[in-house]
Structure formats: structure tokens, C-alpha cells
Amino acid sequence: MIKLLSGNEALAMGAYHAGVKVATAYPGTPSTEILESLARHDDIYAEWSTNEKVAMEVAMGAAFAGIRSLVSLKQVGLNVASDPFMAASTMAVNAGIVIACADDPGIHSSQNEQDDRHYAKLAKVPMLEPSDSQEAYEFMSYAFDISERFDIPTLMLTTTRISHSKSVVQVRQEQTPPAKQADFHYDVEKYVMLPVYAQLRYSLIEERLTKLAAFAETFPFNQVSWGERHLGIITSGVAYQYAREVFPQASFLKLGMTYPLPKNLLLNFAAQVHRLLVIEELDPFLQENIQALGIKVTGKEFIPRTGELNVDIIEKASRSVGLLPEISSQPLKDMSIKLPKRPPQLCPGCPHTGIFFTLSTLGKRSSLTKSQVKTAKESPLVITGDIGCYTLGTYSPFNAMDTCACMGASIGNALGMEKTGIAKKLIAVIGDSTFMHSGITGLVNAVYSEGQITIVILDNRTTAMTGHQDHPGTGISAQGKKTRAIDLEQLVRGIGVSDVRVVDAFNMKQLRNAVRGAVDSTELSVIIVRGTCAMLAPKGSASMVIDAEKCNLCGICLQLGCSAIQRGKKQLYIDSALCAGDRCTICQQICPRQAIHLKSRVESVKLL
């Protein structure tokens, strides 16, 4: 059977055919679709874990009980999971465990650009890097076999371009192996990492690494393809695909297993080519480890260390060092006409719009504010932010987010600033899924430390930015089953917060009163802003329309940044195809001229 699959779909199918029975993840671009695809199978257990650390621990537990398990996460997710990941690499795993980790070179949807291949070296675990969907599919069964054969987790590393590109996969028509009977065998030397037992593991770990390096010599996807011998290129992952196009005549050593390295294979390849080059994305991981074997090789002296590679970039870099002939090229585009940018923005009917408008105006960050203070710099509020769609509150017209570090950081960041004695009021803004992920411990800390900050939890009942995954607050499992929901308000009260306000995300008066009240309060407060994500909520029955006779073009509604509200040649109008209508009505609530009202959809289409 031949299919066009994304790398993530192929990884999931490969894992399924390799007999994975427990799969865990926290959503994170570009890794999310791995678990989404696995969750569709009824004969395995798949969960959205609270965070990546928990995901790793659950997967380890399954492996301890003799069942193959998979954790999928993004590059920064492995940071969160790094503690149990390091533990898993020290302990024995019993059954196969694979960590599918997706890096994001070029930072398409992340807060940083880190090269997680370093984790393989740190943890001394084997690492596989597929270069297309076919390999993503095939590598999975190897990854589980390696894990079991060497009693160690296997790291399966992809990048955005592997995870999110689709390519052709020849799928094996195999039955999935039946689940083994789960059982746990008492063995404290393998499973209890007290110092006395952990110390015993380290000689084993070194021995295992030597055996893995020997295995790498025979790994069938460490492939040499001979071309002309004047140039030999060592590469892996998607960089291989680009390099093949740039140097169609060269000899290639494509590494499917990039840690530990196959020393003899590398020495042999190096000896047979005149000039040796490594082409890889991000850090010189392969290059430095190959150089450590005593092989002379170049690469990152001219191949960029930051951002994604592509054919253009490799060609340009190669020209700069004479690997390709210079060509005189015309610029592809005359840049004299400036194009307006189109950054991502909150959707029409987004439950974050009202609170950001409120923070923007009360924080005197909006150009509407009558006060002299009009920039975020002089605002009486400091708004620490977090990771989610709502990070878009940073952009104009809101300008209502001052920091965004990593998952859950908003609360700790706010408390730290407050403890300096700063004269501004601290507000932390965090989403419901992010709060579950790593905001809870921050809130416990803030209560315990007698912080006076305000935490705004944007409860849109989903993990929106990664494509609407459920989380502990929604009461629905990754496999669509009804489960126990964690009550956010009770949770916050249980931690010890007494000033808790739950407000309607689409009620501007409530929002304004809640933020005002919290800012004036000297005790720690939590505002839960509740409103269903616009992409999940049914559209309202009617659309908003602007009465051109009443509208004086003051532009206040435009400060909502709602893409349904548009500027025509002479008047403002609302695109009924985009407007969320009576489910939102925020523009109606803030219009000082009462010029916006509801019309049935049929009527509003006629007006357009």
C-alpha cells in the first residue's frame, strides 16, 4: 500500500506497526500529529499528558511493565521531560521505549531554536534521524528493537520539515503484533536509582555505548552512495535532501543513526574522497563528533548555524568557498514596493480579544487611551505572558504582553518582579492548558510566598494553538472518551487563593471590573476568563453590522484587531462570513456611538 504521509503520520504508523501499546504526549508544534494519529487506534492507550515530564514517566511505567511505549514531544518539550529522560537512560527499560522529538529549526512555532541532538550525547542514548516519511515509518521498528536489545530508550529525532512534509510511504501490510501480557519483575538494581544501585549502572552504560557504536556500523540506514570521489558529503535528516539537489554528482554518506557514530564507516568513507564535508542543520553536532574521531572535515565554517537550511542557502554558502562556481544572479524581486505584513492574529470571535482590549486600555497601552501614557514602556502594569495563541496579545493593536519565556513562566516571572519592590502592578496571563502544564506549581509558589500578583487564566477550554487538543480541564481524553475534568476554580481555591473571579470572556463590563478590582487589591488574585475558542464554538445565529449613519469612523472597534471588521473606501464594515455574531458582540459593547448591532445573517449578506 502506498500513501502520502507527513513525517508525523509515518512515525505514528511505524510505531503502531511496531506494536506500541501506550503512547503519551503533550501537544507541541511540530510534533502534535504523532499522538493525534496514534490516538485514532482503539487497540492502544494514548493520552494527552499534563506535560512532557509526566508523559515520559507514564511511558517509562508502561515499559517497566513490559509494554512498548512512545513519547512524542517538541524540542523544548524534551527540556521539560529531561529529568525522567535522564533517569530512563540510566535505568533499565525492559520493553522498548521511543522518544519521538521534533526540533524546530527556523523557529516556525517555538520560543527557541535548540538542537536536541545534544540530548542523545548527554543521555548516552541511541539516536535515529529519518530524512523523509518512508524512513520515519521504517525507523520506528528499528528504534523499538534497538531499545529492547540494548535496554535503553531510543531518541527518534525529526525537524519541522520532516514532521510536517508529506512524502510517499510504502506501508508494510503487516498485522500489528499482539500485546504481550504486562507484568513487572522485581529488580531493584535496575529500577531503583538509589546511589548504591545507580553507581552500578554506569559501567554498564559505557559498555552499552560501545556496543551501540558497533551496531551503528551495521545499521542499514547508514548508507554510502558513491558518486564522484572529489567531494564526499556526510549528512542526515532533511539536510540530506537539500544536499542531494545541490551536489547531484557527489558521494554521500547519509547517516540514519547519528549517535553513537559508526567510526569505521566514517573513516573508510573519509579515506576515499578528496574533500569531506558535513551538511547539517543547526549546531555542528555531526561535524564535531566526527572531528573527535580524528577525521578532517569542514562544514559549519560556511554552512549557517542558525535557522533552517534549504537548497538556496547551501548553494550560496558553497559558492562562497568555491565548492560551486560563482554565478551572476539577478535579484528575484524588486523590493521597491513595500508589502504590508500579515502576521498571525487572533481569530474573529476569539475569547482572548476582550481581555486583551481591557488590559491594553487599562494598562494605557492602546492608542485610544486619553492619558499621556501611551506606550507599553510607561504603562502602570507589567504583563508577564506565556505560551499559546494569546501570546499574539503582544502585537499591535493590544501591545499587552511584556514577557514570554517558556511554558508556565508567567507566574514565576511576575512574582520575581514583584519581589523586587517594583512600583508597577504585576499581571500574569496564562492559558488553561498551559496552566495545567506548568502553571500550577508556579501558583503554589506564589501563594506560599505571599505574592500580590494577579494571575489571569484564559480558559478557552482547549489547547488551541497546536490544533485544539483536550487537556485535564476539558474532561475529554485524547481518544475522545469522557473522563474526569479538573475544575479550574476549585483547583485554584484549593491551592489557597481566596480572591478568585470567574468572568465571561465576551462581557466587557465584567472583564473591566475584574481587572480593575484585581489591580486595586493588595492580595494575590486569580481571574478566570472563560469563553470557548472561536474555532470550536458554533457560529452565532446573526452577524454584527455597522450602521454607516451612526458610525463616525472613530476607529475604536478597529483596536480590537478583529479581522472581521474592515475598512472600506468610505466606511467601516463587518464581513459577515468572518463575524462570530451574537456569540461575541464585543465590538457592539465598546462602540461609543452604538453604531454596531446584530442582523440576521441573510440580511447582513445583502448589506455587503
Next chain:
Amino acid sequence: MKKLDILVVGVGGQGVILASDIIGETALSAQYDVKKADTLGMAQRGGSVISHVRIGRQVYSPLIKKGEADILIAFEKLEAARWNDYLQPGGVVIVNNHALPPSSVNVGNEQYLNDQEITSILKQRTDRICFINGTRHARELGNVRTLNIFMLGSASIFMPIEIQAWEDSICRHLSPNICQINIVAFRKGREEMRNAHLG
């Protein structure tokens, strides 16, 4: 056919990814090697969306090299101008004659390009430019969301694939209740393109 590089661009919500998925699967069903790469993540929130589809005997890079695309399909005018540098000299541009002004334009911080400016940018790469009223046709068909399949129909006449393969693929991707209206949109797009003057 040696190779065909197709760049599909538009705004989040217009159905760019679905359209490029259908191109990819249809080409696969016609025995070609296919790779395709999308921008996802934050870009789906009303941002600019780009999808690279590469078809050939053997495709390596999933990304089209700048200056090499054979066809640029733009669901929105400004996006046509934005991604024009991917087009090879003399390549085909099919532009939905429809503007979705970004918020910076609505607020008044930036200016949307006029049609003359857009055309002059497109002409830097090619004279084979076709503006087509995709949004209007889709609306007339009774569902503005058929725009992507309409545009696909327009572009399909430049691809060496049988119409039946297209229509089968469309039906595999869409739920049965919207399949028929999309087939109509596809045929309408093909017809419009056949009648259109290229350039």
C-alpha cells in the same frame, strides 16, 4: 513531465493546505513521486499560509527553490505579490482577484497594494498572469469555502493529470455532503481558466 513545482499561497482559513493535499495525492495516484511542505503552527491564525508541492520522477527537497516554481496559485492578491519570487521566469500565476487586507491595513498603519502595483510585481517574473474571480464564483455557487477547490480546478489545466483522478481525489478528501458542490466548483474553475486570457 520532468518536474512540476507548485506553490499554493493564501491566508489562514482559506483552505490552502487542503488544496495542496489534494494536488499531492492526485499526483501520487498518477504514479508520480511527490513531496509537499506546509507552514503550520502560529501561521494558521490569520497569517500568510504557504504550501510547496513538488511532483516529479524523484523529488529530494520538500521545499521549492526560489525562482523555480512552475505554477503559483494565490488565493489572495497580496499573497501573490508576496511569494512571487518563488516563480520561475515565464511561470504561470493564477490569482484569486480578492483582497483580504491584513489588520495593519485596517487600522491604517500600512497600505494595501493597488492592482497596478500587484501586477507590476508579478510581471517581474512572468507575463503569464491570470486574475480569476474565485471568491465571487464560490459565493455564487452558494459556499464561499469552495474557493480552494475552484482555484484547484483553474490550476489543474496546467497539470498532466486526468480529470477523473482529480475528482476522485477531491471526493476522498471531503465529506460526502460537500463533495458534489466542490466537484461543481472544480469544473467551474477549469472552465473559467480555459476561457481566461493568460497575460
